[in-house]
Amino acid sequence: MYKYDAIDRALVDERVEEFRDQVSRRLSGELSEDQFKPLRLMNGVYLQLHAYMLRVAIPYGVLSAKQLRALADIARRYDRGYGHFTTRQNIQFNWPSLIDIPEILERLADVEMHAIQTSGNCIRNTTMDPFAGAAADEVEDPRPWCELIRQWSTLHPEFTYLPRKFKIAVTGAPSDRAAIRAHDIGLRVVRNDEGETGFEVFAGGGLGRTPRIGVKLTDFVDGRDLLAYLTSILRVYNLAGRRDNLYKARIKILVESMGADAFRDEVEATFAQLRGGVHLTPREEIDRIRSFFPPPLAPANDVAEGSAPSRPGFNRWLLRNVAAHKVNGLASAIISLKPIGGSPGDATADQMDAVAALAEKYAGGEIRVTKEQNLVLPHVPRGYLPKLYDALFDIGLATPNAGEATDIVSCPGLDYCNLANARSIPVAQAISHRLSADGLSDQAGDLTIKISGCINACGHHHIADIGLLGVDKRGEEHYQLTLGGSGTEDAAIGQIVGPGLSGENVPEAVARVVAAYLELRISASEKFSQTLRRTGSEPFKEAVYAH
Amino acid sequence: MMVITANRLNDGRVVYRAESGAWTRALEEAQRFADEVAACSALKSAEADAGAAVGPYLIETDEGAPSGKKIVRETIRLSGPSAGTTKLSVQDANHV
Ligand code: SF4
Numbered sequence A: 001m002y003k004y005d006a007i008d009r010a011l012v013d014e015r016v017e018e019f020r021d022q023v024s025r026r027l028s029g030e031l032s033e034d035q036f037k038p039l040r041l042m043n044g045v046y047l048q049l050h051a052y053m054l055r056v057a058i059p060y061g062v063l064s065a066k067q068l069r070a071l072a073d074i075a076r077r078y079d080r081g082y083g084h085f086t087t088r089q090n091i092q093f094n095w096p097s098l099i100d101i102p103e104i105l106e107r108l109a110d111v112e113m114h115a116i117q118t119s120g121n122c123i124r125n126t127t128m129d130p131f132a133g134a135a136a137d138e139v140e141d142p143r144p145w146c147e148l149i150r151q152w153s154t155l156h157p158e159f160t161y162l163p164r165k166f167k168i169a170v171t172g173a174p175s176d177r178a179a180i181r182a183h184d185i186g187l188r189v190v191r192n193d194e195g196e197t198g199f200e201v202f203a204g205g206g207l208g209r210t211p212r213i214g215v216k217l218t219d220f221v222d223g224r225d226l227l228a229y230l231t232s233i234l235r236v237y238n239l240a241g242r243r244d245n246l247y248k249a250r251i252k253i254l255v256e257s258m259g260a261d262a263f264r265d266e267v268e269a270t271f272a273q274l275r276g277g278v279h280l281t282p283r284e285e286i287d288r289i290r291s292f293f294p295p296p297l298a299p300a301n302d303v304a305e306g307s308a309p310s311r312p313g314f315n316r317w318l319l320r321n322v323a324a325h326k327v328n329g330l331a332s333a334i335i336s337l338k339p340i341g342g343s344p345g346d347a348t349a350d351q352m353d354a355v356a357a358l359a360e361k362y363a364g365g366e367i368r369v370t371k372e373q374n375l376v377l378p379h380v381p382r383g384y385l386p387k388l389y390d391a392l393f394d395i396g397l398a399t400p401n402a403g404e405a406t407d408i409v410s411c412p413g414l415d416y417c418n419l420a421n422a423r424s425i426p427v428a429q430a431i432s433h434r435l436s437a438d439g440l441s442d443q444a445g446d447l448t449i450k451i452s453g454c455i456n457a458c459g460h461h462h463i464a465d466i467g468l469l470g471v472d473k474r475g476e477e478h479y480q481l482t483l484g485g486s487g488t489e490d491a492a493i494g495q496i497v498g499p500g501l502s503g504e505n506v507p508e509a510v511a512r513v514v515a516a517y518l519e520l521r522i523s524a525s526e527k528f529s530q531t532l533r534r535t536g537s538e539p540f541k542e543a544v545y546a547h
Numbered sequence B: 001m002m003v004i005t006a007n008r009l010n011d012g013r014v015v016y017r018a019e020s021g022a023w024t025r026a027l028e029e030a031q032r033f034a035d036e037v038a039a040c041s042a043l044k045s046a047e048a049d050a051g052a053a054v055g056p057y058l059i060e061t062d063e064g065a066p067s068g069k070k071i072v073r074e075t076i077r078l079s080g081p082s083a084g085t086t087k088l089s090v091q092d093a094n095h096v
Helices: A006-027 A033-041 A067-078 A098-110 A144-151 A222-241 A251-258 A260-274 A283-290 A314-321 A349-360 A382-394 A425-437 A440-444 A504-518 A526-536 A538-545 B037-046 B071-079 B089-095
Strands: A045-047 A054-056 A061-064 A080-085 A090-095 A166-171 A184-193 A197-203 A215-222 A323-325 A330-335 A347-350 A366-369 A375-380 A449-452 A466-473 A476-483 B001-010 B016-019 B053-062
Touching: A006 A033, A006 A098, A006 A440, A033 A045, A054 A098, A061 A067, A067 A080, A067 A090, A067 A098, A067 A349, A067 A366, A080 A349, A144 A166, A144 A222, A184 A222, A197 A222, A215 A222, A215 A260, A222 A251, A222 A260, A222 A283, A251 A260, A314 A323, A314 A330, A314 A382, A323 A538, A323 B071, A330 A382, A347 A349, A349 A366, A349 A375, A349 A382, A375 A382, A425 A440, A425 A449, A425 A504, A440 A504, A466 A504, A504 A526, A504 A538, A526 A538, B001 B037, B037 B053
Parallel strands: A166 A184, A449 A466
Antiparallel strands: A045 A054, A054 A090, A061 A366, A080 A090, A080 A347, A184 A197, A197 A215, A323 A330, A330 A375, A366 A375, A466 A476, B001 B016, B001 B053
């Protein structure tokens, strides 16, 4: 993992002291809320329904065991004993007091973490394939590139006041596990004929009010020119993006209004000017950053063969929650934070501590956070999997449902969020119960359900097989159902099925859609999106409203 | 009836404005307004008193409980998240 240098440390420490002073001036009345609000938001502090919420950046979703322990400690000491992992691979604490936040930030700084750029119209935390450095299909580990982007984008003076927030996603593999085309910029690591590392670049994707799939800008940008190319995109956006209308301020609107070709021409023209010079990342610098991310080693012989698990359900977990690794003898284990009927993405302080200990014991001390709101231990010797499973089982983290219909992604919704129209978590809980009760989730296999409590789409509902959007219909919670979205290589925005449903009708409607899929699919290997494309939406629409 | 609510400055907790002008955690201690003009004028003084609570606004109540179009939101603000607990039993959680 990357280690802070003196510059990183000074920057984060200074920010803690600055915010401590701002909080104390707010509490003394010297600063009004209008003056303080932009300052707190620059430090990830929101005011939600019940309390302040602190959003902490987890750089490209990578955590050390020590960092996870620090998060557990914060959850226990300053919150209500849990934290919420988000679709942006960050963590949110729902209950901190404002007076405690400077101290929390100090504790975070001690473990090289912060909440800078987790809000505001700036470049946010980079989304990354959670199997980076481990995935069997990977071209190259994208972590060093994400770190390069982190350093470049942190407090970047030119891009601190963009027209709107800005999100970059990176995948190192042909399979897209970072939803690169649903981000403002999406990067896929590729190699050219000479074997040099570069990036296929997409821009103009995004969810929210006007969901769009990103368009390709180029097939190849040399890795050394990555920052010049990113700067070019951001500069065009920063100058031409709309600042007069909040709803039209994202880059997706600019790309659409200019047209992809014209936007690309502008970017290329800027790139031609910027390329080289200070924007060039020398090979030595790339190698220096790479040195923080050594490739995982094959396990020693004595852990090649493991003991038998003593808790029930191991084989099913192996099937659902263990992913192939590029190194023989290793595997990546997905720790589902979606117990049936639980709150998606929540982990208690005790669970976080336990996962940290397991990561150290069995997986080289590294943990990843996924945009599906789960955790991953990327490098586990296969021989340790039974022991790991037993230990996860004992702390309630062995739900064997990764990627299944009960692995529901859900934003906090109206239970916590000030912007929400409707609740998300209880709907997720009810669907989870319903789909597990008669085995629908097991039978369906890979199937994504995602729920957002408002049009801001933090629950990524547009890119789910089955998406649910909470709307306020004259004071009542209703849910709009979309089908056929995808955040992977075949990225697509889900289509609205028809009139919204009241909350209590949602679980049955979703169950009928899943049952219809099981009936309509040609074989177990035909994915939901394939069935939907083949049959059209009509049979699914009938299923939704068949009551 | 209308009531003034806000979030407490130091910890963000939900508070209601009592007749004395103090902020209270208990909705039943809040001052109730039948008259919109009186409610708006009290809201103005609540806004002026920004030292203790953030973002005051009016909510509708009926027999001491939130009502009207924002009933779900205000009930959740009053009673806490409606979502199930994260502390399921291990057996429930693993679902095997
Ligand atoms: S989608 Fe809406 S309700 Fe959900 S967390 Fe985002 S802003 Fe809040």
